[in-house]
Amino acid sequence: MAKEAWYLNESEADDYQIQIIRKNLQSSFIVKGCAGSGKTVLALWRAAELDQSGENDYLIIVFTRALKQFIMDGITHIGLDSSKVMYHWQWKDAGFPSADYIIVDEVQDFDEEEIFQIQNAANKHLILFGDSAQQIYAGIKENLLTMEQIHLTTRVPIENLVINHRLPKKIARVAQIISNSQDQLVERCKKEGVNKPRLIKCSSYDDQLNYIKDVVVSNEYTDVGILFPSNDDVKSAYNYYTKIGWNVERKDGYGRGAMNLNFGTDNPKLMTYHSAKGLQFEAVFLPNFQLENKNLNARYVAITRSYRDLFVLYAEVTSPFDGIVEESLIEIIDAIDYKKDVSDVDDDLPF
Numbered sequence: 381m382a383k384e385a386w387y388l389n390e391s392e393a394d395d396y397q398i399q400i401i402r403k404n405l406q407s408s409f410i411v412k413g414c415a416g417s418g419k420t421v422l423a424l425w426r427a428a429e430l431d432q433s434g435e436n437d438y439l440i441i442v443f444t445r446a447l448k449q450f451i452m453d454g455i456t457h458i459g460l461d462s463s464k465v466m467y468h469w470q471w472k473d474a475g476f477p478s479a480d481y482i483i484v485d486e487v488q489d490f491d492e493e494e495i496f497q498i499q500n501a502a503n504k505h506l507i508l509f510g511d512s513a514q515q516i517y518a519g520i521k522e523n524l525l526t527m528e529q530i531h532l533t534t535r536v537p538i539e540n541l542v543i544n545h546r547l548p549k550k551i552a553r554v555a556q557i558i559s560n561s562q563d564q565l566v567e568r569c570k571k572e573g574v575n576k577p578r579l580i581k582c583s584s585y586d587d588q589l590n591y592i593k594d595v596v597v598s599n600e601y602t603d604v605g606i607l608f609p610s611n612d613d614v615k616s617a618y619n620y621y622t623k624i625g626w627n628v629e630r631k632d633g634y635g636r637g638a639m640n641l642n643f644g645t646d647n648p649k650l651m652t653y654h655s656a657k658g659l660q661f662e663a664v665f666l667p668n669f670q671l672e673n674k675n676l677n678a679r680y681v682a683i684t685r686s687y688r689d690l691f692v693l694y695a696e697v698t699s700p701f702d703g704i705v706e707e708s709l710i711e712i713i714d715a716i717d718y719k720k721d722v723s724d725v726d727d728d729l730p731f
Contacts, residue, residue: 383603383662384546384687390425393418394543401425403539405433408505410487410538412512412527414568415555415684416546419509420451420658423485426507428458430481438481440465441498443489446631446651447658450643480504486658487530488515492523499534506536513561516654516678546660546687548573553709554690554701555683560676565684577683577690579701580713588667588693589617591715593626595691596648596663604648605661607682613668614650621650631655653682663689671700 393401400411400422413419423440430438440460442448448467455462468490471477482502484490488510490498499506512526531538544552549566550573556565582588596604608614611632618630629641631651641649649661664686671679683690692710694700701710 384660394545396541396543397422400539400541401429405429405435406505408502408507408536410508410510410527410531410534410536411541412510412538413541414511414544414563414565415514415681416544416660416687417511417541417568418545419511419541420447420485421454422541423483423507423509424451424454424458424460426481426483427460427464431460435480436461437479437503438464438483439471439477439479439501440483440485441468441471442466442484442658443468443486444655444657445469445639446641446655447486449639449641450659453643476501478503481507483507483509485509486514488512488527489517489521489524489657491521492525492533495525495530495533506534508534508536513559513563514657514677514681514684516657516675516681518677519675542568543570544568545570547684548686548688550574550576550709551683551686551690554705555680557705557709558671558676558683559680573688575689576709576711577692578713579699579710580691580693580715581699582693582695583716584695585668586620587715588695589620591693592665592667592691593621593624595665599663601648601663601689602646603662604665605656605659605663605685606648606650606665606667607653607656607685608650608667609653609670609678611652614652617667618650653678656685657681659685660687661685662687663691665691665693667693669694669700670696671704 397418411419427438427440445467448465476497478501480503482498484498487508510527515524518524547569548571549569552566552569554577582591614630621628628648628650631641666682669692
């Protein structure tokens with residue numbers, strides 16, 4: 381299956397997106413929208429409009445380096461200057477450069493002080509995109525604000541995006557249950573989807589990694605995200621797959637960490653839940669998945685990265701969904717006796 385384009389043309393925009401597109405260029409505004417609602421696309425569209433009007437003194441600031449890398453094809457597609465796109469640490473390390481227009485994606489993960497810095501850097505107008513339900517640095521960063529609080533703090537008017545163009549309803553039903561927000565995500569999704577999320581019990585962590593490899597190869601997936609809670613998990617899985625000769629790529633480290641991801645290849649991408657924010661994949665795999673109350677938003681972000689298939693794996697006695705997600709919403713696969721040789725691929729996999 382070909383990769384699903386995340387960058388939409390204006391002719392494909394929904395009514396809520398069109399309202400944003402048609403906003404006066406000489407205006408500041410905030411856009412609140414759920415996962416898959418097109419916030420990043422609209423940020424790039426606004427930059428393109430500024431370019432075409434001759435207002436080319438602007439900066440696009442995204443939170444993660446991975447997201448900057450991911451959107452490079454969209455930047456190239458509409459002919460934007462890639463030097464005008466910066467990620468969080470890059471902008472800070474450059475001394476908080478100013479511009480007439482500052483456009484920010486994933487603003488919910490900038491703290492209050494950083495938001496003031498961003499507002500001060502905007503000589504004319506400020507355009508902010510975000511989603512409180514995807515705020516995943518609580519407990520790591522202090523003084524994070526909800527989108528409504530950002531609206532009150534900056535005194536910039538707020539708009540809403542409603543429709544989720546990425547996520548199938550079959551996956552959204554699970555994501556909505558574990559979300560900390562009261563957002564009715566399922567009602568926002570346009571497509572029902574083909575497969576329920578698969579919950580797969582394996583006998584060990586290595587068996588989970590082997591299972592993932594064989595599912596990817598057997599299904600011929602070419603757009604794969606394998607997401608982990610921590611950078612140590614990413615490093616461990618990368619070393620394991622490298623040892624057995626499977627070509628994968630990883631995002632290594634937080635913030636200024638090494639970027640070894642090329643979104644133009646078919647290789648599976650290994651990264652943390654945090655680094656995957658704003659990205660999308662055909663198939664998403666979540667090994668050693670656990671639901672922890674202290675960071676449900678990160679799990680929500682991980683689950684909502686898929687536009688087709690979701691695989692949740694674990695090796696504990698109790699399912700991470702036990703007592704939380706109804707069995708009717710998922711496909712349960714018991715692969716506890718899965719002992720497949722990673723060098724051999726056949727058609728008898730239990731998925």
